[in-house]
Amino acid sequence: MSNQTPMMQQYLRIKAEHQDAFLFFRLGDFYEMFHEDAIKAAQELEITLTKRDSGQKEPIPMCGVPYHSAEGYIKTLVEKGYKVAICEQVEDPKTAKGVVKREVVQLITPGTVMESSMLHENESNYIGSLTHFQDGSFVIVYHELSTGESQLILLEEDITQVIHELANQQIKELVIGTSLPDSYRRQLEAQLQIVLSYEDEVNFVGEFRDLVEDLNDERFLKAFSRILNYIVRTQKRSLHHLQKPHVIQLQNYVSLDMYSKRNLELTETIRQKDRYGSLLWVLDKTVTAMGARMLKKWVERPLMDQRQITGRLEVVEQLYGAFMERDLLRETLKSVYDLERLAGRVSFGNVNARDLIQLKQSLKSIPNIKNILNEFSNSNIKAINDKLVYPEALVTLLEESIIDEPPMSIKEGNIIKNGYNEQLDTYRDALKNGKAWILELEKREKEITNIKSLKIGYNRVFGYYIEITHANKHLIPEGRYERKQTLTNAERYITPELKEKEALILEAQEKSVELEYELFVKIREELKNEIEAIQQLATIISQIDVLQSFAEISEQNNYKRPTFVENDLYIKNGRHPVIEKVMEDGTYVPNDVTLTKEEFILLITGPNMAGKSTYMRQLALTIIMGQIGCFVPADQAKLPIFDQIFTRIGAADDLVRGQSTFMVEMLEANHALSHATDKSLILLDEIGRGTSTYDGMALAHAIVEYINNNIKAKTLFSTHYHELTDLEESLEHVKNIYVRAEEYDDKVVFLHKVEVGRANESYGIHVAKLADLPDELIKRATIILKELESKQKQINVKQDELQTQLSFFDEPKQQNAKKLTNSENEVVKELREINLLEMTPLEAMNKLYSLHQKVTK
Numbered sequence: 001m002s003n004q005t006p007m008m009q010q011y012l013r014i015k016a017e018h019q020d021a022f023l024f025f026r027l028g029d030f031y032e033m034f035h036e037d038a039i040k041a042a043q044e045l046e047i048t049l050t051k052r053d054s055g056q057k058e059p060i061p062m063c064g065v066p067y068h069s070a071e072g073y074i075k076t077l078v079e080k081g082y083k084v085a086i087c088e089q090v091e092d093p094k095t096a097k098g099v100v101k102r103e104v105v106q107l108i109t110p111g112t113v114m115e116s117s118m119l120h121e122n123e124s125n126y127i128g129s130l131t132h133f134q135d136g137s138f139v140i141v142y143h144e145l146s147t148g149e150s151q152l153i154l155l156e157e158d159i160t161q162v163i164h165e166l167a168n169q170q171i172k173e174l175v176i177g178t179s180l181p182d183s184y185r186r187q188l189e190a191q192l193q194i195v196l197s198y199e200d201e202v203n204f205v206g207e208f209r210d211l212v213e214d215l216n217d218e219r220f221l222k223a224f225s226r227i228l229n230y231i232v233r234t235q236k237r238s239l240h241h242l243q244k245p246h247v248i249q250l251q252n253y254v255s256l257d258m259y260s261k262r263n264l265e266l267t268e269t270i271r272q273k274d275r276y277g278s279l280l281w282v283l284d285k286t287v288t289a290m291g292a293r294m295l296k297k298w299v300e301r302p303l304m305d306q307r308q309i310t311g312r313l314e315v316v317e318q319l320y321g322a323f324m325e326r327d328l329l330r331e332t333l334k335s336v337y338d339l340e341r342l343a344g345r346v347s348f349g350n351v352n353a354r355d356l357i358q359l360k361q362s363l364k365s366i367p368n369i370k371n372i373l374n375e376f377s378n379s380n381i382k383a384i385n386d387k388l389v390y391p392e393a394l395v396t397l398l399e400e401s402i403i404d405e406p407p408m409s410i411k412e413g414n415i416i417k418n419g420y421n422e423q424l425d426t427y428r429d430a431l432k433n434g435k436a437w438i439l440e441l442e443k444r445e446k447e448i449t450n451i452k453s454l455k456i457g458y459n460r461v462f463g464y465y466i467e468i469t470h471a472n473k474h475l476i477p478e479g480r481y482e483r484k485q486t487l488t489n490a491e492r493y494i495t496p497e498l499k500e501k502e503a504l505i506l507e508a509q510e511k512s513v514e515l516e517y518e519l520f521v522k523i524r525e526e527l528k529n530e531i532e533a534i535q536q537l538a539t540i541i542s543q544i545d546v547l548q549s550f551a552e553i554s555e556q557n558n559y560k561r562p563t564f565v566e567n568d569l570y571i572k573n574g575r576h577p578v579i580e581k582v583m584e585d586g587t588y589v590p591n592d593v594t595l596t597k598e599e600f601i602l603l604i605t606g607p608n609m610a611g612k613s614t615y616m617r618q619l620a621l622t623i624i625m626g627q628i629g630c631f632v633p634a635d636q637a638k639l640p641i642f643d644q645i646f647t648r649i650g651a652a653d654d655l656v657r658g659q660s661t662f663m664v665e666m667l668e669a670n671h672a673l674s675h676a677t678d679k680s681l682i683l684l685d686e687i688g689r690g691t692s693t694y695d696g697m698a699l700a701h702a703i704v705e706y707i708n709n710n711i712k713a714k715t716l717f718s719t720h721y722h723e724l725t726d727l728e729e730s731l732e733h734v735k736n737i738y739v740r741a742e743e744y745d746d747k748v749v750f751l752h753k754v755e756v757g758r759a760n761e762s763y764g765i766h767v768a769k770l771a772d773l774p775d776e777l778i779k780r781a782t783i784i785l786k787e788l789e790s791k792q793k794q795i796n797v798k799q800d801e802l803q804t805q806l807s808f809f810d811e812p813k814q815q816n817a818k819k820l821t822n823s824e825n826e827v828v829k830e831l832r833e834i835n836l837l838e839m840t841p842l843e844a845m846n847k848l849y850s851l852h853q854k855v856t857k
């Protein structure tokens, strides 16, 4: 290192402290990168890689981006999951002795971006942290830097529960301690696409004491302090806007594992990862970005407390019925900007005067909102209105200080109103008088010289000047002006008097700009005391926004208010909220659902494409909509309150993650069976399809039986194994229903109508026909089907036969098995000990390979 240039030594020293980030090293007008960083950044950012002479044999690879356009490059890197350390010159290069001092002033990571261009306004950008405790429990913290919001969640199960929870929030970065067991770390990495960051300091940062005064669990303190320390370390700036963390009690919310949330397409579609086509897309008629973010949070955590749910429904009902008021409310909310993120930027010190005007306008809407809410006598609306407090003093401050249309820059003046500060007014008067004097001078000189085109102009280099065209310059009285500059068609002059005035004007100008900046910063500092109040307003306004959105869509789509009941579920003419909306033409066929204490398992048969899985999803979505406090797509809905929803529907994207369909199916089924209660909803679509017929059917059979006997959860189970419909006779709680389709002239017509009873044909070939497969192929398939069907008739699977099929669950039956060799025994033993849930697909493959080796060599 010693034979490096001093600047390079400085670079290497700083880089050593930021190994896992791109170091943007400020050199004049550029951020430069060197060595490995440069090579990788040149690729990722598609910029030119150059070399810098290092005085050594090998030149150093280098690349750079101009500092004024750095934001776009940083965004690209951060979105790709990298971290970027911004290293600035922290002393004036003109006065510096030796190498200019440089320091990393901010670390930008996927979870800590603040710049609005890098954030989605309708979505929260959480960074998470995970802390594991001696007693086996975990605490997850979610933090949103742009709004200062934090959530704390205690999980007492296992790492799988942690993974489900983290997957549901789609966090991009997770802060952990270096002592988190390796096996956990590997699972987090394998199952979540996530950037891991490390922070070992879990003692509390003193300045944030008051944030945690209500936290009485030592584990929460430690976990929260881990993430705070990480943020303080990476952001290195004011964090006034951090809010007291909310403790989320998972038992108060419907638990949706990651499979269900994905399968039900609550916030994005499975295939396109698109908001369009998701439940959120249908529900979102919010007007503000804060409302949109709050809605997403509500959808992700449906409530279980009936009082809370009813509270929301009451407000929705009121707003539903008040078309005019709702319209007015929506109109008023349009002038409310993102108060939550504005508050964050106030704290970070990067608001400009335009932001403050937005803040003022937003706050000024509050009296209007209050007036509208005052029209309602409902106690829930009154309670909301009471919490909406108009911050009059704050509005007055902004009203008196900031001009209505300020520029972007806060360093060039023109932001503070006249009359706000006396000194500023004096400068401005001087400026105005000076300028008036110049206009007067222009007039006077025109008269004296009799040159009509004489004019006084200004530029940065020469200041004020008198400009006279060459054609007229002979008219100037001898010695009147001093020549300063010659242009092609004019001459520019000055006079001592003009220069004297100029000095005064420029001084007033400079001083007023400086003063304006000072005043602005002072106002911004004052606002820091108001952050908490602004955040509270933001929360209330977001709630109002979500509730009006519910009322709006409920009215538009003809939803009805659900009632909550103890046990028996009944839905009359239920619809799938998304498909109905996509079809738009009113052709969606509504269906009823009845699930009672006696008959809580519905076994659904019907041809492919009949609408079985749509029927199942529609039920889950209806329940979720009800439990977030929205009306539901049905003519009538009596719903018990559900504690958990499990689904096993479709598997479109599992192959991408490298797991076999069958494996995923079993993981998901296992998850449902081991967690569900009699208050849960289980949806199982075509379970067992991923394996050979008998295995599949046996598994499906056993699963239904297990739910019937042990779990007693409300269950919808669709199957193409028509044999399973016999279970209605043998199992007490099973009822058959089917989705009707009819055949006319060899063609299937799907009626999408659900009826009691069982379907008896599979119609699969007809669907192939619909898909335009070649005629010859269809004919051949029909013949093969006939053959298979005649064989099938002879088989007729019985209960005890199924038992033998199921034997792979049991201990090997010794009398039937041939004696195993030693290595085979060893393989069996190893197989028993494997914990499949803790393996990545690759690890499973490797294990399989090694087992195979043992028995084949």
Ligand code: ADP
Pocket (backbone or CB within 6 Å): 579, 587, 588, 589, 590, 591, 606, 607, 608, 609, 610, 611, 612, 613, 614, 615, 752, 753
């Ligand atoms: P299955 O699960 O029986 O194979 P799906 O539920 O996937 O069938 O439905 C197939 C298609 O039929 C869906 O894409 C949907 O467009 C349409 N569909 C399903 N249910 C209805 C309904 N009730 N009304 C109108 N169209 C429906």
